Amino acid sequence: MRxxxxxxxxxxxxxxxVPKVRQMVDAFxxxxxxxxxxxxxxxVTEFARNLEDYFEERARVLSNRVxxxxxxxxxxxxxxxxxxxNSNHRCPIPMNKQKGNKRAIAFFTGLVNMMIECxxxxxxxxxxxxxxxxxxxxxxxxxTMARRVDGAFPSAVDPIAVWEIKEYYYTTSFGSRxxxxxxxxxxxxxxxxxxxxxxxxxxxxxxxVDGYRTWWRDGKSYLCRIFDMLHMGYVDEVLFSRExxxxxxxxxxxxxxxxxxx
Numbered sequence: 001m002r003x004x005x006x007x008x009x010x011x012x013x014x015x016x017x018v019p020k021v022r023q024m025v026d027a028f029x030x031x032x033x034x035x036x037x038x039x040x041x042x043x044v045t046e047f048a049r050n051l052e053d054y055f056e057e058r059a060r061v062l063s064n065r066v067x068x069x070x071x072x073x074x075x076x077x078x079x080x081x082x083x084x085x086n087s088n089h090r091c092p093i094p095m096n097k098q099k100g101n102k103r104a105i106a107f108f109t110g111l112v113n114m115m116i117e118c119x120x121x122x123x124x125x126x127x128x129x130x131x132x133x134x135x136x137x138x139x140x141x142x143x144t145m146a147r148r149v150d151g152a153f154p155s156a157v158d159p160i161a162v163w164e165i166k167e168y169y170y171t172t173s174f175g176s177r178x179x180x181x182x183x184x185x186x187x188x189x190x191x192x193x194x195x196x197x198x199x200x201x202x203x204x205x206x207x208x209v210d211g212y213r214t215w216w217r218d219g220k221s222y223l224c225r226i227f228d229m230l231h232m233g234y235v236d237e238v239l240f241s242r243e244x245x246x247x248x249x250x251x252x253x254x255x256x257x258x259x260x261x262x
Contacts, residue, residue: 010221016059021048069242070212073169076107091117108167108210129156161204168211182222189234210241
């Protein structure tokens with residue numbers, strides 16, 4: 001998928017590209033890669049058809065289901081204010097990292113925190129871990145992840161779930177900081193996968209995303225990468241903007257229970 005997408009592109013003229021088999025073959029040829037797994041003589045392989053179906057589904061989901069859920073700062077503030085006024089929250093509501101007249105509450109992060117508090121039924125939660133996530137065995141560190149995550153349940157030590165929040169309302173250009181955010185989530189997912197495969201310890205990994213201009217207008221290629229990351233198993237669930245109100249109960253019910261650490 002990555003090889004094809006880098007050669008064909010992710011989007012053009014505001015639309016997500018859906019490569020056809022011939023374009024895939026041409027892409028591999030330009031990259032000097034073998035494409036026998038895509039065609040056999042004049043016939044198209046089942047693998048190639050599956051790839052084509054995947055690219056179609058990626059474009060359909062992102063265009064029909066994700067775009068309409070993404071919010072700008074004004075919309076996010078309205079949703080945040082509504083939830084805040086109708087809840088008795090005690091969770092932290094952080095400020096964003098902007099300056100001047102853009103300095104404001106981090107609306108989406110605040111919304112995420114309030115929804116988690118609402119459905120965690122009074123259980124402890126670390127909404128802002130300022131330490132590395134650590135998995136232990138017999139209270140001895142087994143794995144310590146490379147990065148600090150944005151949230152951990154119930155704590156950054158032996159969490160059941162961790163999450164990242166990518167909230168970008170005021171960005172005027174799609175810079176390396178945003179791209180780095182996607183790759184950071186990928187790194188977290190790869191570490192969690194290694195932990196599961198080699199130590200039989202499962203930690204749920206969630207990603208929450210918002211910012212219409214940043215992600216849809218300027219960052220479709222990274223939405224595609226997020227979609228791919230989800231289907232590669234490096235993140236358990238991706239919640240796009242307004243979905244946080246709808247899907248939080250399902251995520252709360254989806255936990256595997258405390259990590260099985262002997």
